[in-house]
Amino acid sequence: xxxxIVPIKQVxxxxxxxxxxxxxxxxxxxxxxxxxPFDLNALETAVQLKEKLGGSVTTISMGPPQAESSVRDSxxxxxxxxxxxxxxxxxxxxxxxxxxxxxxxxxxxxxFDLIVCGEKTVDGDTGQVGPEIxxxxxIPHIAYVSQVREASDCAITVLCEMESDRYGxxxxxxxxxxxxxxxxxxxxxxxxxxxxxxxxxxxTWGAAELADVADVASFGLKGSPTRLNxxxxxxxxxxxxxxxxGSPEDAAEKVADALQALGxxxxxx
Amino acid sequence: xxxxxxxxxMVFAEQRAGKIHPVxxxxxxxxxxxxQRLGIEVSAVLLGSAMGDEARELIYYGAxxxxxxxxxxxxxxxxxxxxxxxxxxxxxVKPETLLIGATHLGRSLAPRIAxxxxxxxxxxxxxxxVGDEGNLIQIRPAFSGNIFAHIRxxxxxxxxxxxxxxxxxxxxxxxxxxxxxxKEPEIIDSVLKIVDKQTLGGVNIAEADVVVCGGRGVxxxxxxSLLDDLATALGGVVGCTRPVVDDGWMGREHQVGFSGNTVKxxxxxxxxxxxxxxxxxxMRDSDVIVAINADPSAPIFKVADYGIVGDLYxxxxxxxxxxxxxx
Numbered sequence: 001x002x003x004x005i006v007p008i009k010q011v012x013x014x015x016x017x018x019x020x021x022x023x024x025x026x027x028x029x030x031x032x033x034x035x036x037p038f039d040l041n042a043l044e045t046a047v048q049l050k051e052k053l054g055g056s057v058t059t060i061s062m063g064p065p066q067a068e069s070s071v072r073d074s075x076x077x078x079x080x081x082x083x084x085x086x087x088x089x090x091x092x093x094x095x096x097x098x099x100x101x102x103x104x105x106x107x108x109x110x111x112f113d114l115i116v117c118g119e120k121t122v123d124g125d126t127g128q129v130g131p132e133i134x135x136x137x138x139i140p141h142i143a144y145v146s147q148v149r150e151a152s153d154c155a156i157t158v159l160c161e162m163e164s165d166r167y168g169x170x171x172x173x174x175x176x177x178x179x180x181x182x183x184x185x186x187x188x189x190x191x192x193x194x195x196x197x198x199x200x201x202x203x204t205w206g207a208a209e210l211a212d213v214a215d216v217a218s219f220g221l222k223g224s225p226t227r228l229n230x231x232x233x234x235x236x237x238x239x240x241x242x243x244x245x246g247s248p249e250d251a252a253e254k255v256a257d258a259l260q261a262l263g264x265x266x267x268x269x
Numbered sequence: 270x271x272x273x274x275x276x277x278x279m280v281f282a283e284q285r286a287g288k289i290h291p292v293x294x295x296x297x298x299x300x301x302x303x304x305q306r307l308g309i310e311v312s313a314v315l316l317g318s319a320m321g322d323e324a325r326e327l328i329y330y331g332a333x334x335x336x337x338x339x340x341x342x343x344x345x346x347x348x349x350x351x352x353x354x355x356x357x358x359x360x361x362v363k364p365e366t367l368l369i370g371a372t373h374l375g376r377s378l379a380p381r382i383a384x385x386x387x388x389x390x391x392x393x394x395x396x397x398x399v400g401d402e403g404n405l406i407q408i409r410p411a412f413s414g415n416i417f418a419h420i421r422x423x424x425x426x427x428x429x430x431x432x433x434x435x436x437x438x439x440x441x442x443x444x445x446x447x448x449x450x451x452k453e454p455e456i457i458d459s460v461l462k463i464v465d466k467q468t469l470g471g472v473n474i475a476e477a478d479v480v481v482c483g484g485r486g487v488x489x490x491x492x493x494s495l496l497d498d499l500a501t502a503l504g505g506v507v508g509c510t511r512p513v514v515d516d517g518w519m520g521r522e523h524q525v526g527f528s529g530n531t532v533k534x535x536x537x538x539x540x541x542x543x544x545x546x547x548x549x550x551x552m553r554d555s556d557v558i559v560a561i562n563a564d565p566s567a568p569i570f571k572v573a574d575y576g577i578v579g580d581l582y583x584x585x586x587x588x589x590x591x592x593x594x595x596x
Contacts, residue, residue, distance in 0.1 A: 225389030
């Protein structure tokens with residue numbers, strides 16, 4: 001038996017989301033929210049371990065009320081229980097305050113054996129929340145995990161990728177993993193799974209529910225040690241954009257000329 | 270503790286198998302520039318075993334002080350011992366800024382340090398500036414590279430991981446002098462056990478000056494030999510997109526893109542790939558981009574300096590021949 005927690009984040013669909021270059025603004029209403037794609041790999045990892053060893057999978061998310069749809073989606077994909085941290089106290093959190101709130105919720109839950117996180121989110125791109133949660137909880141972590149080799153209810157052995165180095169690492173439980181997209185292909189929920197999830201209840205916790213395990217003043221923007229000064233949305237950089245459509249011989253020669261003029265070909269190289 | 274009590278800039282000197290990772294020298298270069306502007310000192314922290322010579326290298330590249338923790342336990346990356354000893358050192362020395370390379374190791378280690386010492390951390394910066402109040406403005410891409418966020422830290426030290434190959438290292442100067450301060454590490458039970466280790470040989474795509482990258486337009490694994498020939502003629506290496514890796518045609522070490530490697534070569538040749546946002550996120554900072562694609566509307570042409578609309582099977586061999594002719 002292994003009780004697993006998967007922190008998930010609702011992110012905008014990156015294929016659709018629009019960026020306002022002039023105003024330096026991300027138009028989040030331009031795209032529907034979905035579970036961060038890396039978190040789907042984390043959830044799949046957790047569900048496979050549960051299927052093998054028995055136990056449970058709980059997802060926890062922090063976000064606006066509409067993030068409930070992503071928590072519900074996680075139930076359709078194999079989680080047994082879903083919790084959403086919601087409320088203005090949590091808003092505007094950086095990775096430090098986010099990891100603190102999520103770790104506090106995990107403390108509140110009590111017993112667990114394993115936490116599985118996605119490597120990073122597609123909107124924040126930081127990859128910091130997982131390792132920070134582990135530090136708050138005083139447990140080890142292994143990042144960039146691309147394979148679970150062995151798992152029991154007291155230890156786990158994984159493959160960890162550090163650029164060109166690959167380490168087989170064994171950790172006692174409880175521990176935290178952050179997993180890469182290579183670890184698995186997340187399952188698609190069936191219609192029956194979706195229907196069941198639609199009826200399931202999602203627990204919502206506010207900051208008050210965590211007051212006995214956390215310093216509520218450390219949540220959200222107030223607790224965040226980093227601040228966003230501004231956002232710049234670059235218009236496409238000033239590339240030459242010279243396109244050749246002639247015969248392959250001609251085009252190849254022209255590009256080679258251009259590269260030679262830049263010193264990337266020939267004697268100047 | 271007041272922010273004013275923190276002074277100086279510290280760089281984490283990452284090492285693998287006893288060799289300093291070049292990103293550490295780059296951070297010393299950038300750190301020196303910032304420190305000179307603020308009139309502060311640049312130090313480095315190195316954890317390893319029998320690395321006295323390497324500690325001196327850090328001085329040649331700009332460190333005025335090197336805090337060196339020497340213990341066999343620290344030879345390989347030991348997350349909890351690294352974290353424990355760096356957090357202790359930071360609490361003792363109190364640097365106002367702590368920079369860490371945004372390698373996998375750095376991005377695994379830095380958040381733990383930040384949470385342990387209760388300070389803010391900015392991930393994967395591509396630019397660092399000094400603000401009006403002498404604070405660090407940390408600039409980083411987010412939303413898969415679509416935006417750049419400017420971030421400041423209200424706590425100290427200001428911590429940031431910084432992407433490899435964006436900062437400039439200083440020329441190695443053996444006349445530079447500095448202090449190597451040996452620190453006694455406090456070794457804790459590391460809990461995590463490395464059971465085996467494998468180093469992938471061959472291509473290191475993030476280091477290459479020229480990358481020839483193939484996508485779905487290449488019809489078979491064998492056809493990548495066309496790209497090999499071009500890469501050889503240009504003095505570069507072959508990369509590929511994610512679908513090519515998913516098909517098992519090439520290893521992940523070749524993959525360029527958001528979930529693979531970020532590359533910034535002098536020359537990037539995109540062959541038969543359309544240029545998805547995820548792919549562009551991994552290569553858009555290349556100095557010169559050449560795109561070869563049959564579809565003139567492919568997004569890759571929007572970021573290319575030179576584009577050839579045509580059949581890659583006709584274009585690539587001819588470009589190879591041109592490159593050979595001129596070498």
